[in-house]
Amino acid sequence: MSGGGVTIENTDSRQETVTLTVPSHPRFLYVIRSALYPLIIDAGFRKRDAAKMVLAVDEACSNIIRHAYGGQDDQPITLTVEFPEDRFLIRLRDYGKKADPSEIAPRDLADVRPGGLGTFFIKAVFDDVQYDTSVDRGTLLTMAKTKPQVSQ
Amino acid sequence: MSGGGVTIENTDSRQETVTLTVPSHPRFLYVIRSALYPLIIDAGFRKRDAAKMVLAVDEACSNIIRHAYGGQDDQPITLTVEFPEDRFLIRLRDYGKKADPSEIAPRDLADVRPGGLGTFFIKAVFDDVQYDTSVDRGTLLTMAKTKPQVSQ
Amino acid sequence: MKVEITVQKIGVGHLVVLKGDVDMNSSPDVRGSIAEVFKQGPGAKALVIDLSGVRYMDSSGIATLVEAMQNCMKQGMKLRLAELSPSVRDVFELARLSSIFEIFPKASDAQAGL
Amino acid sequence: MKVEITVQKIGVGHLVVLKGDVDMNSSPDVRGSIAEVFKQGPGAKALVIDLSGVRYMDSSGIATLVEAMQNCMKQGMKLRLAELSPSVRDVFELARLSSIFEIFPKASDAQAGL
Ligand SMILES: Nc1ncnc2c1ncn2[C@@H]1O[C@H](COP(=O)(O)OP(=O)(O)O)[C@@H](O)[C@H]1O
Ligand SMILES: Nc1ncnc2c1ncn2[C@@H]1O[C@H](COP(=O)(O)OP(=O)(O)O)[C@@H](O)[C@H]1O
Numbered sequence: 001m002s003g004g005g006v007t008i009e010n011t012d013s014r015q016e017t018v019t020l021t022v023p024s025h026p027r028f029l030y031v032i033r034s035a036l037y038p039l040i041i042d043a044g045f046r047k048r049d050a051a052k053m054v055l056a057v058d059e060a061c062s063n064i065i066r067h068a069y070g071g072q073d074d075q076p077i078t079l080t081v082e083f084p085e086d087r088f089l090i091r092l093r094d095y096g097k098k099a100d101p102s103e104i105a106p107r108d109l110a111d112v113r114p115g116g117l118g119t120f121f122i123k124a125v126f127d128d129v130q131y132d133t134s135v136d137r138g139t140l141l142t143m144a145k146t147k148p149q150v151s152q
Numbered sequence: 153m154s155g156g157g158v159t160i161e162n163t164d165s166r167q168e169t170v171t172l173t174v175p176s177h178p179r180f181l182y183v184i185r186s187a188l189y190p191l192i193i194d195a196g197f198r199k200r201d202a203a204k205m206v207l208a209v210d211e212a213c214s215n216i217i218r219h220a221y222g223g224q225d226d227q228p229i230t231l232t233v234e235f236p237e238d239r240f241l242i243r244l245r246d247y248g249k250k251a252d253p254s255e256i257a258p259r260d261l262a263d264v265r266p267g268g269l270g271t272f273f274i275k276a277v278f279d280d281v282q283y284d285t286s287v288d289r290g291t292l293l294t295m296a297k298t299k300p301q302v303s304q
Numbered sequence: 305m306k307v308e309i310t311v312q313k314i315g316v317g318h319l320v321v322l323k324g325d326v327d328m329n330s331s332p333d334v335r336g337s338i339a340e341v342f343k344q345g346p347g348a349k350a351l352v353i354d355l356s357g358v359r360y361m362d363s364s365g366i367a368t369l370v371e372a373m374q375n376c377m378k379q380g381m382k383l384r385l386a387e388l389s390p391s392v393r394d395v396f397e398l399a400r401l402s403s404i405f406e407i408f409p410k411a412s413d414a415q416a417g418l
Numbered sequence: 419m420k421v422e423i424t425v426q427k428i429g430v431g432h433l434v435v436l437k438g439d440v441d442m443n444s445s446p447d448v449r450g451s452i453a454e455v456f457k458q459g460p461g462a463k464a465l466v467i468d469l470s471g472v473r474y475m476d477s478s479g480i481a482t483l484v485e486a487m488q489n490c491m492k493q494g495m496k497l498r499l500a501e502l503s504p505s506v507r508d509v510f511e512l513a514r515l516s517s518i519f520e521i522f523p524k525a526s527d528a529q530a531g532l
Pocket of ligand 2: 211269
């Protein structure tokens, strides 16, 4: 990739979210995983649950690269993490081909074949999964999970 | 922190940079380090050099929290990583009190006291360090380092 | 953050040792290395894949292993996986595939009884 | 990603064991724990800080250790650091502080000869 100008815009007064934008090349999946894991741990999830949540987000990003962008590796994927009181909220935004929610059906696990596991993982791991295709371009995927109760 | 709306804007056609925005709370320093390290390794730097570059960026972020934002923990810090051919280019943007380049002098190391090491690390690790205060609000810090020659 | 792949001949056939993260970025390399093994002609009883160095695996890694199993079956070979880390084991369990694969504690165990 | 701090009485005085990243987020906790040690009154010959579990330290961590050394000197105690990882050692070297601190390979070595 060649260098380009940076456009950084002013933001409003309170910054309460973490936002990460990477190009849609699979080599940045590791960067997303690396940034996300400590945020999930910090929110109070156990390591094994954190690893599963990271897996699910990684699968969602892989789907964006393959399905929304058809393998194009220089399109934006934006991950936003929000911290409402009781939940861990992740949003993934792409600007590619809109996901067809009726197509996004986890496969029957009895059918052992390569592929079709990604959406199954996403739905198994998160409490709430929504593909919003009403956005201007592309898809906004929201994944939420209730935080574990902390005994203090 | 309470949840807020997400504002995700459309970006232009080619995404060639990685951008990470976090609130100016020290607990997000770890997230910046975690996202940055694999990008530096991926660019071909050795682990020990990568660790030093991460340290320098961490110091620059700590300075933003303490000096630009005076300890306010809900202001934006935006890290942008660009990948020109031969260099690794990091930009850090804040919207706080502008850095006074004349004040930013690494301390004399003979003077053993707590503090004053951050800017010394930044200048020792990167080839090129520039504090740009001509931006609309805050400071844009650019840190660049030439990539190691790869023998293939 | 590439995966390191080592391919070795062993008594019962072939041993593939993986180290690193097996994700959409690296699984094409894993797939390619395993394909090389199948090109080496008949005679092997088993393909053993040592996963002790794999911290992370996603569905593309799982898909690669499912494909390897299908190719093994075609050639009358066994596919045996060894030393899954807890997080990789969790992915297999999430995928309900723990019972489909033969999984051994150690690569050496996976070479016995063939 | 907090640092874990364990404080222990040992023959020569006090042992502080740190585990995790010592950065701007966690060094106030380290500073607080070390301050507690100094409140425990006279009699100690040394404060030993075991850094074997510290993968990352920034200038706020260094500042905390410099302050600890100054407090040790005031109380006639020695500050001894043990088992620095290569990356922490690099930070000390970058700061040209390797020669200011007494650094030992192991926490047990740091308790000898006092
Ligand atoms: N982000 C997306 N955009 C468009 N289509 C998608 C997206 N994610 C998933 N899909 C659709 O859902 C199907 C199932 O996805 P998945 O379970 O990840 O398995 P696979 O991608 O291996 O087919 C895909 O084949 C695709 O048709
Ligand atoms: N981002 C910044 N904004 C404003 N002032 C800064 C910034 N970074 C550094 N400075 C100034 O440079 C000085 C030296 O910084 P540093 O070497 O990190 O040591 P310390 O912060 O411990 O004093 C600071 O005391 C401060 O006056």
